[in-house]
Amino acid sequence: MTAIPDSGIxxxxxxxxxxxxxxxxxxxxxxxxxxxxxxxxxDLLRQMNEDVGxxxxxxxxxxxxxxxxxxxxxKNQPSWSDIPFIVLTQRGGGPxxxxxxxxxxxxxxxxxxxxxxxxxxxxxxxxxxAMRGRRRQYEARSRIEALDEGERRLATxxxxxxxxxxxxxxxxxxxxxxxxxxxxxxxxxxxxxxYGDLIASIHPEDQERMQTAVAATIETGIxxxxxxxxxxxxxxxxxxxxxxxxxxxxxxxxxxxxxxSANITERRNAEEHQRRLNEVLExxxxxxxxxxxxxxSVVLAEVAQRQKAEDQLRQSQKLEAIGQLTGGxxxxxxxxxMAVLGNLEMLRKSVADDPRLVRLTDGALQGAxxxxxxxxxxxxxxxxxxxxxxxVDLRQLVEGMQELLSRSVGPEVSLETEFxxxxxxxxxxxxxxxxxxxxxxxxxxxxxPDGGAIRxxxxxxxxxxxxxxxxxxxxxxxxxxxxxxxMDSATLAKAVEPFFSTKELGKGTGLGLSMIHGLALxxxxxxxxxxxxxxxxxxxxxxxxxxxxxIQALDLTPVPITPIINQGPKRILLVDDDVLIAxxxxxxxxxxxxxxxxxxxxxxxLDVLQTGEAFDLMITxxxxxxxxxxxxxxxxKQLRPNLPVLLATxxxxxxxxxxxxxxxxxxxxxxxxxxxxxxxx
Numbered sequence: 001m002t003a004i005p006d007s008g009i010x011x012x013x014x015x016x017x018x019x020x021x022x023x024x025x026x027x028x029x030x031x032x033x034x035x036x037x038x039x040x041x042x043d044l045l046r047q048m049n050e051d052v053g054x055x056x057x058x059x060x061x062x063x064x065x066x067x068x069x070x071x072x073x074x075k076n077q078p079s080w081s082d083i084p085f086i087v088l089t090q091r092g093g094g095p096x097x098x099x100x101x102x103x104x105x106x107x108x109x110x111x112x113x114x115x116x117x118x119x120x121x122x123x124x125x126x127x128x129x130a131m132r133g134r135r136r137q138y139e140a141r142s143r144i145e146a147l148d149e150g151e152r153r154l155a156t157x158x159x160x161x162x163x164x165x166x167x168x169x170x171x172x173x174x175x176x177x178x179x180x181x182x183x184x185x186x187x188x189x190x191x192x193x194x195y196g197d198l199i200a201s202i203h204p205e206d207q208e209r210m211q212t213a214v215a216a217t218i219e220t221g222i223x224x225x226x227x228x229x230x231x232x233x234x235x236x237x238x239x240x241x242x243x244x245x246x247x248x249x250x251x252x253x254x255x256x257x258x259x260x261s262a263n264i265t266e267r268r269n270a271e272e273h274q275r276r277l278n279e280v281l282e283x284x285x286x287x288x289x290x291x292x293x294x295x296x297s298v299v300l301a302e303v304a305q306r307q308k309a310e311d312q313l314r315q316s317q318k319l320e321a322i323g324q325l326t327g328g329x330x331x332x333x334x335x336x337x338m339a340v341l342g343n344l345e346m347l348r349k350s351v352a353d354d355p356r357l358v359r360l361t362d363g364a365l366q367g368a369x370x371x372x373x374x375x376x377x378x379x380x381x382x383x384x385x386x387x388x389x390x391x392v393d394l395r396q397l398v399e400g401m402q403e404l405l406s407r408s409v410g411p412e413v414s415l416e417t418e419f420x421x422x423x424x425x426x427x428x429x430x431x432x433x434x435x436x437x438x439x440x441x442x443x444x445x446x447x448x449p450d451g452g453a454i455r456x457x458x459x460x461x462x463x464x465x466x467x468x469x470x471x472x473x474x475x476x477x478x479x480x481x482x483x484x485x486x487m488d489s490a491t492l493a494k495a496v497e498p499f500f501s502t503k504e505l506g507k508g509t510g511l512g513l514s515m516i517h518g519l520a521l522x523x524x525x526x527x528x529x530x531x532x533x534x535x536x537x538x539x540x541x542x543x544x545x546x547x548x549x550x551i552q553a554l555d556l557t558p559v560p561i562t563p564i565i566n567q568g569p570k571r572i573l574l575v576d577d578d579v580l581i582a583x584x585x586x587x588x589x590x591x592x593x594x595x596x597x598x599x600x601x602x603x604x605x606l607d608v609l610q611t612g613e614a615f616d617l618m619i620t621x622x623x624x625x626x627x628x629x630x631x632x633x634x635x636x637k638q639l640r641p642n643l644p645v646l647l648a649t650x651x652x653x654x655x656x657x658x659x660x661x662x663x664x665x666x667x668x669x670x671x672x673x674x675x676x677x678x679x680x681x
Contacts, residue, residue, distance in 0.1 A: 009053035009134070011035045011127075014044050014061050020088060020116075024056045024123070031124045033131065041065045048073055050141075054084045054130045062104070071107045080140040084110045084130035088118070163260040166244075168195060170218065170256055184240050184263045186232025203229035203237065218254055221246050227264065239268040337668040341365070342584030345671050346591060389523075391425040391546045392433065394458055394476050401434060405441050405456075412451035413444075419458045426476045427546040428523050433478075436516040440480045440539050443513070447484025447537065455481045460545070470526060474545040481538040487531040495529055516541065570616035570678065571595045575605045575632065576648075577624040585619070585648075588671045594678065602627030602635070609639050617681050619665075622649035630660045637661060644681040 011033050015021035021037045028035040033053065038044045041062065044055070062070075077083065085108045105111050110133075112126050158165055164181025168174075175195040182193050185201050202210055206228035217224040224244040229237055244259025292299045344365050351357035398417065406415055437456075444454050457479040463470045487495065496517040513529070516539075520527040524544045531537035572589055574596050576582040586596045597613070599605050602624060609615075618636060622629035633645050645662035648669070665677050 009034060009131070010047075010051065011053045012044060012047055012055045013037050014041065014055065014057040015088070016040060016061055017058070020058050024088075027120055027123050028056075028127060031127060033127065041067075041070065045069055045073060048083075050078065050081060052083060053134050054086060054127065056086045056088070056127075058088045059090060059104075067107045074107070074109055078141070080137055080144055082110045082133075082137060084112065084133060086112050086114060086123075086126055086130060089113055089115050158260065163262050165260055166258075168244075168257040170254055181261050184238075184261050185230055186234065186236075186238070201230050201232070203231055205229075214257070217244070217246055217257065221248075221254075224257060224259060227268075238263065238265045240264065341668045341670065342581070342588050346584070346587050349591070389427055389429055392428045392430045393423075393425050394433070394478055394543070395419050395423055397430060397433060398437065398456060398458065398478070401437060405438065408438060409441055409445040409454060413448060414453045416453060416455045417457075418455065420460055423458055423460055423476055424474070424545045426523075426543040428543050429519075432519050433541075433543070436519055436541060437478065437480070439513070439516060444480060444482035444484055444537065447482055447486070452483040452536075457481070461542070470542065471524065471544075475525060475542045476545060478541040478543070479538060481536060483536045486533045486535050486537055488533050492529060492531050496527065569593050569595060570681075571614060572597070572678070573605060573608060573615045573618040574598045575600070575602065575618065575620035575624075575629075577601055577621065581621070585674070588674055589619075589678075591671065592675050592678070601625075602629075602632035605632055606635055606639070609636060609643075615640075615643060617644050617646060617678065619646045619648060622647055629662075633660050633662050646677055646681065 011028055013021050013024045013028075013035055015024060015037075016039065025035040025037060036047070038047055044057075048055075074083070085104070087104055087108075112130060114123060114126060158178070159180065162180065164184050165178040166181045167176045169176075173195045175193065175198060177193050179189040182189065182191060185193065185198065187193050187197075199207060199211075210226060210228050213224060213226045216222060224242065224246075227239060227241045230240050231237055241262045241264045242259060243261075244257045246254055247256045247258050249255050292302055344361055348358070348361045348365065351361055398419075402415065402417070409415060441454060444452075457477075459477050459479070461475050461477050462473075463475060464472050496513045513527075517527045520541055520543070525542040528540040528542070529537065530540075572594050574582060574586055574589065576585065577600050579600060582598050582600060586598050589596045597608060597615070599608060602620075603626060605618070605620065620629045620632050624632075627635075629647050629649065633647065636643060636645060646665050647660055647662040648665045648667055663677060663681070665673070
């Protein structure tokens, strides 16, 4: 909430005779207030609104006028508003001796009288007092609007989560419930629902457990969390999950329970169904074991199948370990590139007049940027790249790439397509899918040195039950089949490992298939390779179909880009434990014309903030020893709630459970990217 400057508030002056309007406007302008003259009372009413600071009127301007419209406007003001009026009365005609002037108190309400002739100091003093009161009214409006917005957000969050809100007064046992809460117990919005009704609606076998949990919360203050069955008025049985906390008054006395409720009937039914399936599965396993004991050949087949599953598990664990190592290396490499790119950009500006040094610097920058591209591929394998996920029409995507694919594979390779009708959109990053398809096409071309054919197919598949390691649902399958050399089983087993390549030295990084593998897993799908020597290879990219509500929730209308206007130099607190990165970033920021205070840990940053020094922005790294960037942001918001924070990190996704209220800046970043983020603050 920010204070409203006096210069932005319009003040109105109604003084149709003499020089009173000129004098009043001049005094207001000299005091730093904006003023405008109105011709008559109707003109005054037309210009009156909530953004008017005060109104100056002369007694004779309203003496014989119909004041009912003005009185009605004053009465209709919002609850926070009480616009001040300054009435200039005749000589010796103050409100105490002038009933006509005093009558304006009843009409206008908030009135200050100044008898003429008046001293300029008196007028300015009264105007400033009135404006101080008006500013307090604007601050009250801002607080009211903030409270209303907070209530609307809370209500929206509860509704989106299908959570019902409730309160139980412990003194009177009066239960207050929301419409959603009553619906969880089978009641309509207009039905009454007392605490007694709540107890009666709980399944008899769960009532004692529920009341014991309530008593424990009241006695010890522990959170109230319970699941129990409820019986609706129509006799049907449902499940409800209830969570609450104990609210105490300032004296520490337990006053009420405040909580939320949710209908978990579907979840409990699904769990019960899964339990029954497990029981059936156990029975089948037992029967199967008995059959295996009767037939040694079947036992050998089962052992071989188990060995194959274990091999697949070891391969999966191996890839997971490589992915974790790869993600860590990529993150550290990002930090190194941050220092290299930052210093090279600054050096490039310094050697602009020397062509040879410019050429050398540009070459170094190009190499560093290639390194940044390499880290993105590594992060893709580690499933940490920053995806711009939205509904994508795969058929339209492939058709739009046909010309590019044809040029990429060359004239000796024929390109065929086969698409199913009415394919639904998928939830994916179009750029990453295009890159994956192009990688697959180029790999197929390289596997057919004497030419051949590539067939691209699009189809929809349904996954249900135990058919696959995927989550149940609909998937679009983008399949690419070639007539190339193919791969043997040993090569196929290593195909998606990072840096593994069958190409000649210098003709491949070995990251193409691993990137596609990481992309598929991050999108919630899978990447399948099938190949045989002399037959060819089929690569399938399975991507989940986008849900209808997700498509509707995403606003696909292009947002016009608002040009960023430089708002002048800022004072910035820079936090990074790596001295090289901090020095490079500080140089880039100072080169942009801003002032920088540089510290190298979260604790040092908090010490600086506690001194009361003024800052316009804090830029902090996330991965720091002792206190990471997320913890620093939370402490900073407690000390400086209004201080903007820019979080710089090499990870596209922060660790699970970390929710940071800060803008994000991906490492490594350029000076232009840094400048754009600073100006947005």
